Every structure is written in structure tokens, then in C-alpha cells.
Amino acid sequence: MSAIGKGLRRRGRLMAQAVSPPRRGLDAVPAPRDTEGSRAGDGYVAPRAPRLVDSPVFVLSCVRSGSTLLRVLLNSHSSIRAPHEMHLRTLHVHLSRDFTADAMRALELDKEELEHTLWDRVMHLELARSGKQIIVDKTPPNTLIWPRLHRCWPNARYIVLLRHPGAVVASLTDRRTDPDPEQIRAEVLDYGVRLDEARRTLDAHVMTYEDLTADPERTTRGLCDYLDVPWESAMLDYGKKDHGTFRPQLGDWSPTIRSGRIQPARPADPKVELPPQLDELAKAWGYPID
Template identity: 75%
Template sequence: MSAIARGLKRRGRLMAQAVSPPRRTLDAIPAQRPAPPEPADAYVAPRAPRLVESPVFVLSSVRSGSTLLRVLLNSHSRIRAPHEMHLRTVHVRMSREFTADAMRELALDREELEHVLWDRVLHLELSRTGKDLIVDKTPPNTLIWPRLHRCWPEARFVLLLRHPGAVIQSLTSRRADPDHEAIRAEVLAYAEKLEEARLELPGAHVITYEDLTAEPERITRELCAYLGVPWEKGMLDYGEQDHGTFRPKLGDWSEEIRSGRIQAARQADPAAALPPRLAGMAKAWGYPV
């Protein structure tokens, strides 16, 4: 190799070293790792103002007479008790990665956005009817009562109880191919949340379906006193007023409720045994077991 070639080769090595530092130099530089993202649920928004400060929620199991109570209340000149509204199934979706940040700048998170939407639905229904007190009787509300209480700290709650054995019988008779174990589990889930509400909501008004059908005037008078409205005799003649469509998923749609008359509650079979946990709650509610 000529001296000129050797010189060019040596010059190329020096230029390469100048452009690319030795590997040990790169390895010595600590990696710049991005900071871990803040959890999406780390921010809890403050409570936004409500348009409806003190709504009323009827907490009950399914098949416990909540539709009857609804139409009695809806017959009052100041009370709006619409069909089951299923607020817990009304959700807000943040569809972009920056949406949560945008809402946080407005002091909102996903849960509070849902609360604002729920509140607006109640207010809109009141505005349409011209009444001043709204009652939602959707039975699955029972399963989320702590969230309803968090959403509306001034909300009032009516606990509508029925003998768990009678609820099981009613569900069983209405299903073409009843799964008895699943029915007992469903009734237990409602009963446990009702008992939780009974113990943790000391201001709640408790009534039973059996008493409501046996003494409707007394029970509705006491309920009106709790709600702060005068009792109206027309409440007992609910068939004289329009209460909307009676159909599945929005409440009871049976011939009994369509009749417009208050009918006696079907009693639990005294010979039917209850699972121990349900029996304990039935006893705590004053039912014979």
C-alpha cells in the first residue's frame, strides 16, 4: 500500500471517530425515561352545582310494588314520578386521550360529568311537567344508592320493603324457565343493599309493600309528610290520571297495575324456607320467618 493510500485510510478512521463516539461513551449516558403517566382516576372533581338539589329515590327490590308507589305519587299535583329512568346506565365516554385533561381544566371528571347529566335529565323532566318534586323509582338504583347519595347529598330516600319470600315467588312465577338459584341470588343482592341503606341512611323513610296495599291512605299520608307536601285524596285514584306507558323495562306492566285499583299484596308462602341470610334480613324487617 502506498503512503498516500495509508494516509487516506488513517484519515477516514479519525473522521469516523469524530462522528460516532466510542460505544462505552454512549453506554455511560443514562437513558432518559419518560415520567409515568398520572392515573386517569387520580383526579377527583369537586361537586358541581345541581339544578335539582333534593330529588327523591325509591329504593326497593324488583317485584316489590314500586310501580304502584310510583303511580300513587305521580297522581299528586306537585310530584312527578315518571317511569323507570335507569340513570345508572347513562354514561359519559371520553373518546380522545386529551379529553380528560380538558375536562379537568373545567373542574370535571367522568363521574361528575355523568352526575351533571343525570341532574339535567331530572330537571328537564320537572320543567316539562311544571311540578316541583321528582321521584325516581328504578329498582336497580338500590344497587348504587351510595353513588346517588354522593351525587345528591340532599336527596331523600324511601325504602320500600317486601317479604323476600314473596319477591322470590313473584320472580319465579313471571319467568318461563326460572333459574331458582339465580333468582335467590338476585333477591339477596337487592336485600343486602336495602339493609345497608336502612342502616346507613338514618333519615330514610321506610315502608312495606304489604302496608301500602293494606292501608294506602295512612301510608301515603305519612309519605307526604316526609316529602313536605300536603296529602291529596286523588292519589288513591291513580287510574284517573295518565301515567305513561306500562311496558317491560320501564316498570310493572301487569293487568293488576293497569286496572287503576290498589290490590292486596300477595303474601309469602309460609311453608317456603328462605336461605339463612335472606331469613335474617326478613326478620330484621319485621316479617315472620
């Protein structure tokens, strides 16, 4: 073929490409609208994958119930790692293509089990870094998802930490810059209902914040018995240990917890009237009701 003929053919190809829509690589294809990555009507449930951490410990409590104090006492034990709030429930897996769920299903995985595997890996990584044997997560919102934690870790252990609902309401009211009393009571009730479900359902160690602050040695000895570790007096002197940064979203950051000393619990004000549902919870948890 002559040089002129080759040139004309090349020019024709270039013109055709110019008027044709551009080809898109895989990365340029928009993600499907189904951000969960599963097909509608697909009821597949993946089997539970092996866990790196077989029996983690979860503190279940309302907010403002002394879980940070309990954390630092436990973290002061030579065998127990209790980091700041881990917020595992906010770690999600995004299956961004319509075929991703099929690929994971072929590996006997679904979105929930992928998230559980991620949670387990995070727990194991933190435990391995600490060089300890037991890991404890004290994130209060775990209380709202305890059934899912139980699905993820059937052998998990639980510490149910109670505090008088009236004292929780008072503490939240003091902490908020513009408190809404109705919203605060609803929040405490939501936590309280789920916490009571866990208390009645799980084989958990149940304790109160009031007992922890009034008699910390006896209370922590009971905890150590439950966790099958020897009690250590260093647990009561948590101020001598490094527990990381005390700051918002990771736990309590008040001067009380920063003091390094166990201080008395603030009692509920008997003059403050609570909604009937919170009164019933307080009664079920063994608190005196006028």
C-alpha cells in the same frame, strides 16, 4: 419560470403525494385504548358541580316489590312527578381522546361528575316539563348504587320500600319464563343486602308494600308528611291519571297495575323455605319468621 418548468414541478409534487402516506385529520385519529379518558394513576376527583335539582327523591327497593304502584300513587299528586323507571345509572359519558380528560380537568370535571351532571340535567328536564315541584325516580337497580346517588345528590331524599323476601322470590319466579330458583334467590339477596345497608345508613322513610296495599291512605299520608306536601285523596284513585305507558323495562306492566286499583299484596308462602340470609333480612325488616 417557463410553462414547461412549472409543469414538471407540479408533476413532481403529485408523484410525491402519491407515494407518501395520507395525512389524517383529527376525526381520523383512532380513539385511545383508555375508553374512560383518564390517565393511569391519575387520582384526580372533581368537586361537585351545582345541581339543577337539589333534592330529588329516590325509591329504593328490590325488584317486584310494588315500586310501580308506589310510583303511580305519588305521580297522582299535584306536586309530585314520578315518571317511569329512568335508569340513570346506564347513562354514561365516553371520553374518546387521550386529551379529553385533561380538557375536562381544566374545567374541574371528571368522568363521574360529568355523568352526574348529565343525570341531573335529565331529572331537571323531566321535572320542568311536568310543571311540578318534586321529582321521584323509582328504578329498582338504583338500590345497587345508592352510595353514588348520595354522592351525586347529598340532599336527596329516600323512600325505602320493603317487601317480604319470600314474596319477592315467588313473584320473580312467576314472572320469569324459565326461572332458575338459585339465581332468583341470589338476585333477591343481592338487592336485599344493599337495601338493608341503605335502610340502616340513610335518613330515609321506611315503609312496606304490605302496608301500602292494606292501608293506602295511612301509608300515603305518612309519605306526604315526609315529603312535606299535603295529602291528596286523588292519590288513591291513580287509574284516573295519565302515568304513561306500562311496558317492560320501564316498570310493572301486569294486569294488576293496569287495573287502576290498589289490590292486596300477595303474601309470602310460609311453606317455602328460604336461605338463612333471606330469613335474616325478613326478620330484620319486621316480618314474622316461623
